[in-house]
Amino acid sequence: MATITDLRNQERLLDMGWGKIQWLCDRAIDAEAEMTFGMVYIDAGRENDRHRHPNCEELIFVLSGECDHSLGDELYHLEPGMMLRIPRNVPHNAKVTGWEPCRMIIAYSSADRQTVGE
Numbered sequence: 853m854a855t856i857t858d859l860r861n862q863e864r865l866l867d868m869g870w871g872k873i874q875w876l877c878d879r880a881i882d883a884e885a886e887m888t889f890g891m892v893y894i895d896a897g898r899e900n901d902r903h904r905h906p907n908c909e910e911l912i913f914v915l916s917g918e919c920d921h922s923l924g925d926e927l928y929h930l931e932p933g934m935m936l937r938i939p940r941n942v943p944h945n946a947k948v949t950g951w952e953p954c955r956m957i958i959a960y961s962s963a964d965r966q967t968v969g970e
Contacts, residue, residue: 855882859891870898871953879963888960894919899947902970908962910938912946917954919946930954943970 857864857876864875871894875881878888888908894900894917902922912921918931923944930936930946938944940961948954 853884855885857881868900870900871895873958877963878965882963885963888958888963888965890958891955892958893917893953893955894946894948895953896948896951900945902943902945903967904941904943904970905938905960905965905967906941907964907966908960909940910944910961910965911959912936912938913957915955915957917948917952918950919948919954921946 855877859874859876862874864881866873871892873890873892875888875890877885879885913935914930914932916932918929921928921930921936921944923936923938924942928936929949946954
């Protein structure tokens with residue numbers, strides 16, 4: 853059976869302090885889901901906490917804004933239209949480098965993604 857969710861439904865919108873995350877698909881939304889999918893934005897001049905996902909890889913696709921994204925010991929500058937694959941269990945975080953928030957689509961290879969902070 854199909855699952856349809858909508859960004860206009862803000863029931864799953866989480867204020868993280870540095871920005872917001874809205875989940876559109878995961879096991880809590882659809883018991884049969886095999887992935888997690890959502891939208892995140894990080895406010896201008898802010899960064900999310902460094903963390904890792906021990907049970908899944910993550911894909912990030914930048915829609916607008918730009919950021920420097922740490923991935924292990926490496927640093928990548930991301931702009932609109934760029935995608936970054938984050939391997940399972942590799943520490944990472946994003947810091948917005950421009951004047952506007954950075955909006956990204958995020959997808960995980962597990963419907964029950966785990967997040968461990970550093």
